Amino acid sequence: MAYNQSRDEHDEEEPMDDDNSQCNGKSCTQTLGEPTQCLDNEVLKQASRELQLQAKVKDDILEERNTMDAERIASLESQFSQMKQQLDEQQNTTSGVELLEEVNKLKAELNQALSINAMLVVSNDELRDSSNAFSSQLDAALKENSKLQLQLRDTDKILEERSTKDAERIASLESQLSEKRKQLKDLIEQRTSSSTTYSSQSYTSHQKPIPGLCGLSNLGHSCYMNAALQCLNSVVPFREHFLHQLDGGQDKPAGLVEAYQDLVTKMWSGSNQSLRAEQLAHEMAKICDYFDGKSPQDAQEFLSSLLENLHDNTKTAKAEPSIITKLFEGKLQSNVICTGCENPATRDDPFMFLPIAIPEKHNYSSPNWNVQTGLEAVNQEEVFEENQWRCSQCHNMPKCRRTTEVTSAPEILILHLKRFKITYLGIKLKVETPVDFPLNGLELIASTTLSRYNLFAVINHSGSMYGGCYNAFVKHENKWYRFFDGFMSPLTENSIVTSDAYVLFYQRVEQQEVIRKPGLCGIPNFGNTCYISAAMQCLFSLAAVQEYVMTWRQHIERSTEDVHTLKAFIHLLNGMGTGQGAPGSYKNDIMCLSAGFKYKTQQDSHEFIIALLDNLSRCEKRIAGGKRQLPSSPQETEVRGPSLIDKFQGTFQSLVVCSKCATSLIHPRQDPFTSLTVPVPTQESVSLENCVQMVMETPVEGMYKYCHMCYSSHHSRKLTRILTYPKVLMIHLKRFRSHTEEKVNTSVTFSDVIDLSAFMVSPSETVPTFELKAVINHYGTIVGGHYTAHRKHEDKWYYCDDTQVTPVSSFEEVLTPVAYILFYEHVNLGTPIGTAI
Numbered sequence: 001m002a003y004n005q006s007r008d009e010h011d012e013e014e015p016m017d018d019d020n021s022q023c024n025g026k027s028c029t030q031t032l033g034e035p036t037q038c039l040d041n042e043v044l045k046q047a048s049r050e051l052q053l054q055a056k057v058k059d060d061i062l063e064e065r066n067t068m069d070a071e072r073i074a075s076l077e078s079q080f081s082q083m084k085q086q087l088d089e090q091q092n093t094t095s096g097v098e099l100l101e102e103v104n105k106l107k108a109e110l111n112q113a114l115s116i117n118a119m120l121v122v123s124n125d126e127l128r129d130s131s132n133a134f135s136s137q138l139d140a141a142l143k144e145n146s147k148l149q150l151q152l153r154d155t156d157k158i159l160e161e162r163s164t165k166d167a168e169r170i171a172s173l174e175s176q177l178s179e180k181r182k183q184l185k186d187l188i189e190q191r192t193s194s195s196t197t198y199s200s201q202s203y204t205s206h207q208k209p210i211p212g213l214c215g216l217s218n219l220g221h222s223c224y225m226n227a228a229l230q231c232l233n234s235v236v237p238f239r240e241h242f243l244h245q246l247d248g249g250q251d252k253p254a255g256l257v258e259a260y261q262d263l264v265t266k267m268w269s270g271s272n273q274s275l276r277a278e279q280l281a282h283e284m285a286k287i288c289d290y291f292d293g294k295s296p297q298d299a300q301e302f303l304s305s306l307l308e309n310l311h312d313n314t315k316t317a318k319a320e321p322s323i324i325t326k327l328f329e330g331k332l333q334s335n336v337i338c339t340g341c342e343n344p345a346t347r348d349d350p351f352m353f354l355p356i357a358i359p360e361k362h363n364y365s366s367p368n369w370n371v372q373t374g375l376e377a378v379n380q381e382e383v384f385e386e387n388q389w390r391c392s393q394c395h396n397m398p399k400c401r402r403t404t405e406v407t408s409a410p411e412i413l414i415l416h417l418k419r420f421k422i423t424y425l426g427i428k429l430k431v432e433t434p435v436d437f438p439l440n441g442l443e444l445i446a447s448t449t450l451s452r453y454n455l456f457a458v459i460n461h462s463g464s465m466y467g468g469c470y471n472a473f474v475k476h477e478n479k480w481y482r483f484f485d486g487f488m489s490p491l492t493e494n495s496i497v498t499s500d501a502y503v504l505f506y507q508r509v510e511q512q513e514v515i516r517k518p519g520l521c522g523i524p525n526f527g528n529t530c531y532i533s534a535a536m537q538c539l540f541s542l543a544a545v546q547e548y549v550m551t552w553r554q555h556i557e558r559s560t561e562d563v564h565t566l567k568a569f570i571h572l573l574n575g576m577g578t579g580q581g582a583p584g585s586y587k588n589d590i591m592c593l594s595a596g597f598k599y600k601t602q603q604d605s606h607e608f609i610i611a612l613l614d615n616l617s618r619c620e621k622r623i624a625g626g627k628r629q630l631p632s633s634p635q636e637t638e639v640r641g642p643s644l645i646d647k648f649q650g651t652f653q654s655l656v657v658c659s660k661c662a663t664s665l666i667h668p669r670q671d672p673f674t675s676l677t678v679p680v681p682t683q684e685s686v687s688l689e690n691c692v693q694m695v696m697e698t699p700v701e702g703m704y705k706y707c708h709m710c711y712s713s714h715h716s717r718k719l720t721r722i723l724t725y726p727k728v729l730m731i732h733l734k735r736f737r738s739h740t741e742e743k744v745n746t747s748v749t750f751s752d753v754i755d756l757s758a759f760m761v762s763p764s765e766t767v768p769t770f771e772l773k774a775v776i777n778h779y780g781t782i783v784g785g786h787y788t789a790h791r792k793h794e795d796k797w798y799y800c801d802d803t804q805v806t807p808v809s810s811f812e813e814v815l816t817p818v819a820y821i822l823f824y825e826h827v828n829l830g831t832p833i834g835t836a837i
Contacts, residue, residue, distance in 0.1 A: 226277070227470040259283045284309075332406055335405075352410075406444060432499065471485075533590075536572060542728055654718055721759055748819060
């Protein structure tokens with residue numbers, strides 16, 4: 001009974017232990033199942049101690065149970081022994097059967113007790129394994145928690161550093177803003193204090209006023225008006241018109257014309273140091289009430305309104321153009337081509353201001369953005385997506401291409417730098433990108449005319465769209481002056497280009513015709529892209545390249561492969577061949593071809609050509625489905641087109657020979673080549689033949705070979721010969737050394753026709769005679785320079801310098817000491833001609 005009672009007690013306790021074990025395991029699993037939470041180490045350690053304590057209590061209970069079971073088993077075994085002894089003593093009596101039944105009953109109870117003991121042992125082992133597994137999971141959780149805490153500390157450190165940097169930047173910006181506000185306040189105080197008081201470098205009361213150098217007092221907020229009027233006053237033919245030959249069609253002009261004429265007359269009378277343009281402001285307020293000089297306005301908008309209204313008031317009944325039209329008006333032509341039906345739509349628009357878009361972001365480690373680049377970007381091609389333009393012919397709204405071109409350049413070119421913008425959220429911003437602009441020699445291509453301009457006035461704006469002031473830089477009798485309302489002070493040319501420049505005034509000083517016909521077309525420089533322009537001019541002069549373009553342009557548009565380089569190459573050379581595309585429309589092509597080269601930095605023209613040929617080869621592979629061999633039939637050529645790089649590739653065969661008896665010491669080796677790179681020695685002049693000879697035969701330094709003919713070891717030399725010659729022979733004069741920044745300026749003499757027979761491995765069926773087609777020139781040093789090209793077109797030589805293409809009177813002008821890359825093309829002749837090299 002004691003055994004059964006004890007067993008019942010254990011049976012009542014076991015479910016409680018199992019429930020607790022399951023509950024604890026579930027709680028542990030839930031805690032460990034949330035890896036994203038960073039647990040506290042102390043909490044985890046406390047949980048570990050509680051679990052270890054529970055495991056110890058269970059071990060004690062199990063040990064106690066084992067002890068009790070062992071005692072019970074020993075007692076049963078003792079009873080069993082006693083009963084067996086009694087059975088042995090009474091085995092001949094009838095009571096032996098009863099004893100045997102009692103023994104069997106005790107055996108069954110003993111077996112049941114042993115089974116229960118075994119189950120408890122197994123349960124104890126499982127509990128130990130579960131405790132060990134939980135300890136492992138707990139250790140992993142502690143490690144993960146430590147890792148998360150480290151990451152959290154690192155994140156806090158990074159955020160703290162960023163906060164510190166942001167705070168420093170905000171403090172710096174606030175300091176700059178405070179300084180700007182202080183400067184603006186000082187300027188306003190100076191401006192409002194007196195309109196006749198000048199700085200130490202300006203007029204003094206005893207100085208005699210100079211005609212034309214007259215300040216304009218501020219009427220409240222009329223600095224925008226004063227700056228515009230000072231710049232307009234410096235336009236000589238415009239000023240002279242209003243001073244001496246005004247032809248307004250009336251005996252006495254009235255209104256705005258009279259007010260402007262009266263102001264100009266007083267400014268040039270030589271009797272005023274400062275004036276108030278109240279009458280002009282009054283007349284402008286009648287047209288636009290906000291141009292009364294009492295509130296801040298935009299100087300460019302005021303100038304545009306003034307010129308437009310002066311134009312309307314000075315027109316005559318005759319069909320003659322007004323003075324504003326003669327001086328300030330140019331023309332822009334827009335050509336929109338429908339991609340669906342190829343229908344072109346052309347529109348001509350006059351302009352007085354040429355807007356120049358300024359990039360909002362600029363790498364301040366590189367040179368400032370140049371206004372010449374922005375001016376050339378006006379002539380460019382744009383692509384409009386569907387549903388943006390309706391074709392008048394097919395009445396659909398497909399994709400279209402628009403090219404914009406300046407067709408007529410004005411006498412006075414006014415460039416409006418677009419510094420102000422309003423975001424889609426209504427926020428007013430000013431673009432502070434630094435802009436460089438030339439004082440002399442600004443170029444503008446209009447159709448077939450190249451105009452050069454010199455700067456004579458600048459409107460500057462300092463501040464933001466919410467507050468700022470205007471001043472003007474004006475050139476008077478070859479000297480520069482700064483006008484700030486009634487103040488005037490002299491300037492040096494180094495002070496003209498500032499980050500506040502807003503409107504630039506240029507006057508045309510030179511005009512010349514630009515050669516632009518099929519096959520002869522200049523390429524603008526889009527920011528250090530002269531190395532590309534020179535290369536493309538030379539490549540287009542080759543018959544092999546022209547044939548390549550004619551073949552590929554038939555089906556390149558139908559290709560769906562990623563072959564942008566090939567498309568740009570075909571589009572650019574096709575435009576040069578037809579002479580129809582605007583030079584500015586080549587910008588997208590140039591940018592695509594220069595992919596892989598550092599943007600807007602000078603690069604090596606030879607490296608560009610090699611990379612271009614390699615990229616074109618990859619495009620050909622994509623269209624051909626991975627195949628690279630030349631088409632085997634004319635039909636296959638129509639499908640894929642020929643390969644261009646094969647036109648430039650030949651094969652060298654080289655071997656090492658004994659320097660004494662010329663016996664070959666190793667087996668010949670064959671290597672392909674795309675260009676023939678020849679060294680240029682440092683001396684006054686050298687012939688191309690000598691340069692090629694240095695490549696074809698070179699000593700092998702430090703290499704001794706045993707010669708079986710001489711029976712001794714001698715110095716060896718390497719002989720190189722041409723096994724197969726290319727269609728196009730590109731000779732690269734190696735003027736730059738990799739170990740130094742110096743350029744070799746040796747003059748290399750070359751002929752217009754050369755023969756390679758002397759350098760062939762064996763005589764060929766056709767004579768290896770080549771005719772010179774183009775030359776790339778490099779001016780300057782390895783650090784900075786400029787590329788141009790000489791090219792042959794219809795048996796005449798031309799000089800190509802970006803957009804300029806000018807004829808060359810003789811071949812002697814092509815032989816310059818700056819020649820860098822020579823392009824020879826094979827000609828089929830029966831007998832060798834020209835100079836053998």
